[in-house]
Amino acid sequence: MSNPKQYKKWTESENLRLDETVKQCRTKHGTINWKQVQIYFPEHTSLQLKSQFSNKQLANPKTYHSWTESDLYKLMINVLTHGENWSYIKTQFNFEVEESTLKARWYKYKRDHEELKRVLKQIEVGQINQVQQVDKEVLQSAQNYFHTVENRAAVYFGQQIQPTEYDLQMGPTKLSDVEIKPMEMFLSEFDLEEIKKNIKILESMLTQ
Known part of the structure; x- marks a missing residue:
């Protein structure tokens, strides 16, 4: 009988999906729950997934990077400002x-970003019950995205912040030129204070 989980070459999109899933299934102590990861890859065993992830890191010690919401936000603001000038954006x-990789990340992010904006709009108008029905991974991404924007908006308005690693990279006291246009677009589309108020309610309910 043939093994349904036999080896096959991984595609770029599968590797991206593995990266995203590993990020979601990493515990607060940094360990990875491979049994949970395997739920999203039924065609692979947890051992195969762990091996693929480890081999990818070993094969690309300089280029491997587990992307964060802050990295994706940085990618977005650069594309909005410079267009799809990948040779420049990589710098x-x-x-x-x-x-x-930048191109693949961007097109995936564009698809996902529309969903994040829809969730944020629901939070803004107080549709908390509907938001609670959203996929947990999408909801977590929306929360992470908002908290990144929230800090950068505070910088935009000249307020002091408790800087994250991303804030330290971009500048904890002043927005970089590349951030201004995307920030103004966000502020014209969303009521920051309403989202801030309602997201606290949502996060309180989710922790109960």
């Missing part, structure tokens, strides 16, 4: 990254 990151 804006403090880790090595291929242009093809």
